Amino acid sequence: MDHIAAQIPFVRRYARALTGNQTTGDAYAVAVLEAMIADPATVPGPDEARKELFRMFHAIWQSSGAPVGDEERGIAARAQQHLATLQPLTREALLLSAMEDFSDEDIGYIMGIDADEAGALVVKGTADMADAVRGSVLIIEDEPIISMDLEQIVSDAGHRIFGVARTHDEAVKLGQDQKPDLILADIRLADESSGIDAVNDLLAAHGEIPVIFITAYPERLLTGDKPEPAFLVTKPFRAEHVLSSISQAMFFASTETLA
Known part of the structure; x- marks a missing residue:
């Protein structure tokens, strides 16, 4: 399970950026691990661990209604204010691209959409980011x-x-x-x-x-x-x-x- 443990800090980083709340973000990361424990067949191999963990995260994230908190303070709070101006799917796609460096194809896989739609969301998010x-x-x-x-x-x-x-x-x-x-x-x-x-x-x-x-x-x-x-x-x-x-x-x- 070392390959799973190696990816958890990245899931936590992404979850915190997305939710604006360290506690909530960590709860989502724990939920991903709990889902794998409950169904060992879902545990990915080393080559697919990163992408599969983010995909599992998004399944849980979308089913919960994608809540965004306001716990952050100071410089991180300003990042959350900027993120709040973006459309929900655009926010996820932008973070997956800009912060986690996933390709359009991987983003589509993670979010359950096709690569072209993922690419369009990243382009819009990037433009909105520059304008913000x-x-x-x-x-x-x-x-x-x-x-x-x-x-x-x-x-x-x-x-x-x-x-x-x-x-x-x-x-x-x-x-x-x-x-x-x-x-x-x-x-x-x-x-x-x-x-x-x-x-x-x-x-x-x-x-x-x-x-x-x-x-x-x-x-x-x-x-x-x-x-x-x-x-x-x-x-x-x-x-x-x-x-x-x-x-x-x-x-x-x-x-x-x-x-």
Whole structure:
């Protein structure tokens, strides 16, 4: 059953995002396990465990009327407010795609609809997600051409440029008195200072802020032995990837950052 246990944290994450309530989300995860215990024939093999667990979750979820709670506070509560503006099936499809990285075919299987319908729901959810949030973006990037590209991408999407910094000190100074809605930060800066340190200083001053790190060296962050960023854009980047990351980070408002 190790392959089942390995997937439970992802089911719990998804359930919490969907319900807006840790206790309720965990209750749904327990209900999935109880269903498998009651009927051992439903226990999936290792290759299908992830998809089958989410499918079982959705069968229980839909039969219960898909309740949404309001337990969350602070930054997670804002994510729930955004999710509440979406149509019910759109919300599920968007989370399965954006948060859990399922394909349209898998989403259709999980939700009991065809792949085309699932894809349409994801497209609508993605568009609604982008429309739901606009804000100010602080760019921390030392390469002028890349900085200008990022400014263009951010502005074209309807966001405001909070400021552009090339070093740790410039970033901290820009964020000294006011708080950006999102930080887009390179890892290594012009004077060999750290974008990670700049971000952590800004978070210490202002509290939680969604963060996206941009780096040519993702392997230095994705080591598995320390906290990792939820949103990481690799250089050279595509505009669509940056835009998608900005929309998701602002919408879900729950980006983990490096300690």
